[in-house]
Amino acid sequence: xxxxxRTVPHEGVHETEINRSRFRCALAPAATESxxxxxxxxxxxxxPGANHNCWAYVIGTDASVQKASDxxxxxxxxxxxxxxxxxxRDMRYTVAVVTRYFGxxxxxxxxxxxxxxxxxxxxxxxxxxxxxxRFRLATVTVDHQRxxxxxxxxxxxxxxxxxxRYGEAVTxxxxxxxxxxxxFRRWLADATAGSAHCELGGEAYGDA
Numbered sequence: 001x002x003x004x005x006r007t008v009p010h011e012g013v014h015e016t017e018i019n020r021s022r023f024r025c026a027l028a029p030a031a032t033e034s035x036x037x038x039x040x041x042x043x044x045x046x047x048p049g050a051n052h053n054c055w056a057y058v059i060g061t062d063a064s065v066q067k068a069s070d071x072x073x074x075x076x077x078x079x080x081x082x083x084x085x086x087x088x089r090d091m092r093y094t095v096a097v098v099t100r101y102f103g104x105x106x107x108x109x110x111x112x113x114x115x116x117x118x119x120x121x122x123x124x125x126x127x128x129x130x131x132x133x134r135f136r137l138a139t140v141t142v143d144h145q146r147x148x149x150x151x152x153x154x155x156x157x158x159x160x161x162x163x164x165r166y167g168e169a170v171t172x173x174x175x176x177x178x179x180x181x182x183x184f185r186r187w188l189a190d191a192t193a194g195s196a197h198c199e200l201g202g203e204a205y206g207d208a
């Protein structure tokens with residue numbers, strides 16, 4: 001797994017007009033290829049009267065899945081420049097759909113490439129991006145008496161508490177960078193006088 005990847009924080013839309021044609025770029029995070037395809041289908045259904053709904057997406061921290069469609073525009077003038085813009089911005093797990101309403105003025109191949117790639121770039125600028133950092137999940141079990149202070153101490157030291165569960169003991173799920181695991185074990189032992197139990201789990205991505 002890669003240490004981090006960049007995506008969009010949520011769905012969003014940015015629209016621009018070029019020579020009377022409207023280019024509406026819808027962006028969304030997509031954890032899987034199926035999610036990306038569902039988003040594309042939804043945007044297409046929302047704009048049945050559009051001339052084109054061109055799209056591109058990148059799935060995988062290593063960009064292992066890259067797909068694009070010109071949706072009737074001349075080959076290579078829409079989907080590919082959209083995909084190239086996503087890759088140029090190091091976007092992953094991201095899907096873009098550019099809906100075009102033709103305004104009567106032909107743009108030519110070069111104009112289309114600039115328009116579709118530019119629509120994605122402008123939408124990314126407008127919506128912003130987030131970096132998802134790879135974390136190791138640690139499950140910490142502690143008694144009720146120490147739990148409240150421990151949770152506060154965890155948050156005050158900048159560590160991410162993803163979940164807190166109350167039972168006979170209190171269980172906290174903490175997200176740790178790999179480099180912090182050993183230091184965290186020592187810190188936890190000091191903070192709880194050795195009374196807390198820490199068990200390492202799998203890996204996940206979260207906000208950096």
